[in-house]
Amino acid sequence: MKNIISDETMEYVGILAKLELSPEEKEHAKQDMGRMLDYIEKLNELDTTGVEPMSHVFPVVNVFREDVVCNTDKTEEILKNAPGVKNGMFKVPRTVE
Amino acid sequence: MAKVYETVIGLEVHVELATKTKIFCACSTEFGGSPNSHTCPVCTGMPGSLPVLNKKVLEYAIAVGLATNCDITRYSKFDRKNYFYPDNPQNYQISQLYLPICRDGFVEIETENTSKKIRIHEIHMEEDAGKLIHDEWENCSLVDYNRSGVPLIEIVSEPDMSSAEEVITYLEKLRLIIQYLGASDCKLQEGSMRADVNLSVREVGAKEFGTRTEMKNLNSFKAIARAIEAERARQIELLEEGKEVIQETRRWDDNKEYSYAMRSKEDAMDYRYFPEPDLVPMMISEELLNDIKANQPELRTEKQKRYKEEFDIPEYDIDILTSSKHLADLFEETVAICKAPKKVSNWLMVETLRLMKEEEMEAEDLKFSAENLAKLISLTDEKAINSTVAKEVFQELFHHNIDPVVYVDEKGLRTVNDEGELRRVIEQIVNDNPKSVEDYLGGKEKAIGFLVGQTMKQMKGKANPDLINQFLKEELLKKA
Numbered sequence: 001m002k003n004i005i006s007d008e009t010m011e012y013v014g015i016l017a018k019l020e021l022s023p024e025e026k027e028h029a030k031q032d033m034g035r036m037l038d039y040i041e042k043l044n045e046l047d048t049t050g051v052e053p054m055s056h057v058f059p060v061v062n063v064f065r066e067d068v069v070c071n072t073d074k075t076e077e078i079l080k081n082a083p084g085v086k087n088g089m090f091k092v093p094r095t096v097e
Numbered sequence: 098m099a100k101v102y103e104t105v106i107g108l109e110v111h112v113e114l115a116t117k118t119k120i121f122c123a124c125s126t127e128f129g130g131s132p133n134s135h136t137c138p139v140c141t142g143m144p145g146s147l148p149v150l151n152k153k154v155l156e157y158a159i160a161v162g163l164a165t166n167c168d169i170t171r172y173s174k175f176d177r178k179n180y181f182y183p184d185n186p187q188n189y190q191i192s193q194l195y196l197p198i199c200r201d202g203f204v205e206i207e208t209e210n211t212s213k214k215i216r217i218h219e220i221h222m223e224e225d226a227g228k229l230i231h232d233e234w235e236n237c238s239l240v241d242y243n244r245s246g247v248p249l250i251e252i253v254s255e256p257d258m259s260s261a262e263e264v265i266t267y268l269e270k271l272r273l274i275i276q277y278l279g280a281s282d283c284k285l286q287e288g289s290m291r292a293d294v295n296l297s298v299r300e301v302g303a304k305e306f307g308t309r310t311e312m313k314n315l316n317s318f319k320a321i322a323r324a325i326e327a328e329r330a331r332q333i334e335l336l337e338e339g340k341e342v343i344q345e346t347r348r349w350d351d352n353k354e355y356s357y358a359m360r361s362k363e364d365a366m367d368y369r370y371f372p373e374p375d376l377v378p379m380m381i382s383e384e385l386l387n388d389i390k391a392n393q394p395e396l397r398t399e400k401q402k403r404y405k406e407e408f409d410i411p412e413y414d415i416d417i418l419t420s421s422k423h424l425a426d427l428f429e430e431t432v433a434i435c436k437a438p439k440k441v442s443n444w445l446m447v448e449t450l451r452l453m454k455e456e457e458m459e460a461e462d463l464k465f466s467a468e469n470l471a472k473l474i475s476l477t478d479e480k481a482i483n484s485t486v487a488k489e490v491f492q493e494l495f496h497h498n499i500d501p502v503v504y505v506d507e508k509g510l511r512t513v514n515d516e517g518e519l520r521r522v523i524e525q526i527v528n529d530n531p532k533s534v535e536d537y538l539g540g541k542e543k544a545i546g547f548l549v550g551q552t553m554k555q556m557k558g559k560a561n562p563d564l565i566n567q568f569l570k571e572e573l574l575k576k577a
């Protein structure tokens with residue numbers, strides 16, 4: 001394996017993804033991520049000079065909606081997906097700012 | 098020798114677009130709905146939901162770009178900006194990083210001393226977040242997603258401004274352009290226009306920029322000016338003490354006139370942008386560009402020109418009337434009803450501006466309707482009320498948008514046109530004030546003013562001043 005994931009990188013990725021991993025899980029993840037990067041690196045072997053970077057695989061552009069209100073009040077149904085409800089709002093753990 | 102510093106300011110301006118629906122779903126953008134009543138699986142980030150771009154958003158963004166001399170990106174796309182925060186239900190915001198819709202524009206501003214170009218780096222489209230309320234009772238947060246997915250454009254300037262005056266002039270110019278385009282009402286207080294100020298200081302002549310901070314939560318032009326002054330002073334003080342300015346986001350508290358750091362360096366944001374796979378790219382054709390240009394509403398300079406040709410009012414008045422889209426609309430709508438441009442302009446230029454200043458209001462916040470202003474003007478035209486009463490009625494109109502006809506009748510303010518009564522009152526006044534009569538007849542023409550005042554007082558303000566003058570003179574001549 002060419003790509004070795006450091007403990008710091010693992011820690012940082014965990015913070016960004018809001019994941020708490022056990023020491024064993026971290027080791028596993030490090031191995032997996034290293035292998036993934038190795039695999040992706042294979043692409044670097046290709047000569048891509050003059051090839052436009054591609055962001056979308058479908059040859060489709062300009063899919064639009066007209067500016068017309070179609071949705072009706074579905075508060076009750078929407079709130080069924082909330083982790084908790086209070087006063088018609090999604091109740092979530094306290095967020096600091 | 099003391100060091101001399103200059104301020105370098107760039108602005109990020111968020112503008113909420115005046116569409117009926119959200120940017121990626123058919124939910125209403127209307128204000129005031131009960132919490133989460135304007136939501137759907139798309140704008141609450143439910144798995145499997147798919148966004149579809151509102152064409153009007155693209156058109157408004159392009160229109161603003163054209164009006165600010167930008168190049169329109171012919172192949173544009175959306176990107177995901179990843180971050181966790183409960184007001185953002187998808188855990189990413191759909192925005193534009195790599196190919197923003199507009200680039201490399203400028204706005205020309207004139208301040209007292211100079212005129213200069215403020216370059217626009219880019220304008221991109223993105224979605225707004227929901228509203229977070231902290232619940233002290235249960236120590237939790239509550240989220241209303243009605244604002245989630247409301248379309249925004251972010252206008253990013255180059256760091257071309259060097260004072261609060263320039264910043265405010267730039268913002269006013271930008272606001273005027275966008276209001277005239279009908280793309281947004283741009284109300285700072287209500288948050289439909291939000292400006293974040295990036296500011297750094299450096300010694301005059303220095304080549305490198307100093308470290309900048311970003312200031313948020315600026316809800317009025319006054320707050321922006323105060324925040325700029327305070328941040329400039331804070332940074333200079335740090336440098337003078339030999340300390341460093343830390344690159345950070347700060348939140349302005351306008352009551353305390355102080356800002357504090359919002360996030361520490363440790364959790365500096367790493368947004369991991371990548372192309373939004375759920376939205377296909379936009380290819381802007383010549384045809385669409387021409388369409389947008391053709392449908393562009395009348396902008397300020399065109400309006401000024403038309404006013405000059407159509408209405409017989411001074412250039413100064415035209416400047417003021419067109420300085421706000423709302424004021425110009427109010428003027429035109431009222432003139433359309435009462436066909437008296439000079440009178441309408443007078444009410445707007447004198448009493449309206451005076452009360453606006455008194456109340457520290459902006460033209461956008463004016464509440465009274467064209468219909469009611471036109472009614473007030475006809476009441477004075479018909480001499481149903483005199484000018485003093487008219488001003489009194491206008492106060493009510495300005496504050497409460499009352500129907501002047503109903504108001505005047507309810508309060509019994511109509512001018513008394515009973516000539517017999519007026520003559521009786523005047524006869525009495527003339528007899529009761531021999532000193533003034535003598536003065537007047539002795540050549541002091543001003544003495545008549547006192548007698549007019551007395552008569553008006555006796556008539557409880559409801560007399561026609563022309564008639565008073567006429568009858569008084571007749572009565573006085575009898576005494577000569």
Ligand SMILES: [Zn+2]
Binds near residue numbers: 122123137139
């Ligand atoms: Zn929706």
